[in-house]
Amino acid sequence: MSSLPLYVLLFWACSALAQLSVLARLLSNGNFRKLPLFTAYVGLNLCQVAFLAVVYSIWGINSDTTYKLAWYSECAALLAGALATTEILSVTLRQYQGIWGLVWRTLTFTSTLVVLLVALAARGHWATAKWFELNRGYHLTFAAAVIACLLVVRYYSIQVPVALKMILGGFCLYSCTEILINTVLQSLLKRAFYAYQPIWQSSTMLSFIVVQIIWVAALWNPLRVEARPSAPSSDSIYKRLSPEINERLRELNEKLLRLWKLEARPQ
Amino acid sequence: MNFPLLLLFVFGVLLALLLAWVLSDPRKFTMPGGDLSSTEDMDRRHVTYFPQVRQTMAAQDFVFLASRGSRALTRRVRKERRKIALAYVACLRSDFLKSWRLARVIASMSPQLGVSQELERFRLGLAFSWRYEMIRIKILFGFAPLPELGSLSDVVSRLSIRLETAMNDLGERAALAAKLASSLHGRGLDTP
Numbered sequence: 001m002s003s004l005p006l007y008v009l010l011f012w013a014c015s016a017l018a019q020l021s022v023l024a025r026l027l028s029n030g031n032f033r034k035l036p037l038f039t040a041y042v043g044l045n046l047c048q049v050a051f052l053a054v055v056y057s058i059w060g061i062n063s064d065t066t067y068k069l070a071w072y073s074e075c076a077a078l079l080a081g082a083l084a085t086t087e088i089l090s091v092t093l094r095q096y097q098g099i100w101g102l103v104w105r106t107l108t109f110t111s112t113l114v115v116l117l118v119a120l121a122a123r124g125h126w127a128t129a130k131w132f133e134l135n136r137g138y139h140l141t142f143a144a145a146v147i148a149c150l151l152v153v154r155y156y157s158i159q160v161p162v163a164l165k166m167i168l169g170g171f172c173l174y175s176c177t178e179i180l181i182n183t184v185l186q187s188l189l190k191r192a193f194y195a196y197q198p199i200w201q202s203s204t205m206l207s208f209i210v211v212q213i214i215w216v217a218a219l220w221n222p223l224r225v226e227a228r229p230s231a232p233s234s235d236s237i238y239k240r241l242s243p244e245i246n247e248r249l250r251e252l253n254e255k256l257l258r259l260w261k262l263e264a265r266p267q
Numbered sequence: 268m269n270f271p272l273l274l275l276f277v278f279g280v281l282l283a284l285l286l287a288w289v290l291s292d293p294r295k296f297t298m299p300g301g302d303l304s305s306t307e308d309m310d311r312r313h314v315t316y317f318p319q320v321r322q323t324m325a326a327q328d329f330v331f332l333a334s335r336g337s338r339a340l341t342r343r344v345r346k347e348r349r350k351i352a353l354a355y356v357a358c359l360r361s362d363f364l365k366s367w368r369l370a371r372v373i374a375s376m377s378p379q380l381g382v383s384q385e386l387e388r389f390r391l392g393l394a395f396s397w398r399y400e401m402i403r404i405k406i407l408f409g410f411a412p413l414p415e416l417g418s419l420s421d422v423v424s425r426l427s428i429r430l431e432t433a434m435n436d437l438g439e440r441a442a443l444a445a446k447l448a449s450s451l452h453g454r455g456l457d458t459p
Contacts, residue, residue, distance in 0.1 A: 096375055098374065098375070099374075099375055136275070140275070140278065140279075140282075143282045143286070144282060147282060147285050147286055147289060150286075150289040150290070151285075151289055154289055154293060155371065155389075156371050156372075156374060156375045157293065157368065157371060157372065157375070158375060165290060169286065169290045172282075172286045173283075173286065175282075176279055176282050176283040176286060177283075179275065179278070179279035179282070180276065180279045180280070180283070183272050183275045183276045183279060184276065186272065187269070187272045
């Protein structure tokens with residue numbers, strides 16, 4: 001632990017504090033009942049901080065064991081993050097069965113495509129930077145898939161509660177910054193990994209702290225997930241909209257028919 | 268920085284930009300006059316003015332004015348008519364966007380979505396936007412794009428037919444659901 005620079009330790013402390021704040025907001029507002037997987041993810045992140053503190057103090061920062069254990073713990077945190085994101089998307093879209101089906105397909109398709117692209121890009125120098133490639137590959141897949149889902153949600157004009165939007169945005173923001181940090185640092189300082197390790201640690205922690213602050217703001221008030229009538233084909237919205245849209249389309253058709261006839265007539 | 272890393276960097280920046288856009292408030296980008304009641308009157312006006320709009324693109328008027336020797340007047344009339352044609356095409360686009368949005372609302376209410384149908388509608392939207400931009404550019408540069416206007420209206424027409432089919436489908440489902448609910452309810456009442 002003592003071999004870490006002071007500013008990295010400071011960032012670490014701030015990150016732990018921010019995560020504790022998020023957990024406190026989740027527990028005090030009762031939001032953990034609505035987002036159990038997200039709560040578990042935040043809890044797991046805190047456990048990871050404690051785990052890394054123990055590992056660093058036993059094996060030191062530059063040992064291979066520390067390196068492997070740190071990345072294993074990161075894998076668990078990333079997996080929990082993916083599950084938490086799926087939970088938030090499902091909370092947002094559970095009322096829209098059709099859209100949720102489409103989003104699932106979008107997730108699968110985008111993830112497969114990006115995984116293939118990442119595997120293609122990492123071909124050749126896989127052994128040298130395995131963990132970095134895996135980490136960046138994960139973040140690329142994750143960010144692309146979640147943004148694709150958000151695009152589908154926006155396309156269908158579905159109102160996502162601001163708090164959930166902020167949480168999803170936080171996840172994506174972190175992934176985007178991870179991609180950029182890993183890529184830039186890998187290309188600029190690849191010959192001296194241990195020299196730039198503190199820079200990498202502090203920059204990733206800084207982005208993580210920013211995301212935690214966004215989440216604290218998002219969870220400041222209890223979450224309100226609005227319930228929509230569950231029988232969409234027979235609800236009042238449909239009955240009200242149906243004749244209105246039919247009338248509107250009839251007029252549109254007439255207008256176009258006339259447009260077509262006018263155009264077809266010789267000048 | 269080698270090529271794959273550069274590609275990754277660009278991809279990361281693009282994702283960040285896309286994230287900012289997708290999280291921004293969509294209401295900021297909506298066009299004015301989006302409610303249904305106000306558009307009904309507008310549509311009637313579009314239909315009424317179509318012959319005049321077509322006239323704005325006819326070459327005869329300009330030939331006539333040029334033959335009278337008034338070059339300044341010809342230029343002014345051309346400029347004004349171009350504005351009118353542009354406004355008409357913009358209104359047509361507005362109509363399309365409203366119908367498109369309604370179709371998405373219908374789709375979001377439906378418990379099952381046909382992927383091919385959704386993709387087809389998305390493709391229609393892209394095709395319409397492309398044609399609209401082409402026509403706009405042509406009008407701006409002073410060409411008379413009547414054939415393109417025809418293809419544009421064709422897209423609107425196809426979308427309307429698709430919307431009608433979707434609405435009928437939803438109507439049938441609603442009737443079936445209501446029938447099922449009432450029969451279940453009735454059975455419960457009859458049971459001693």
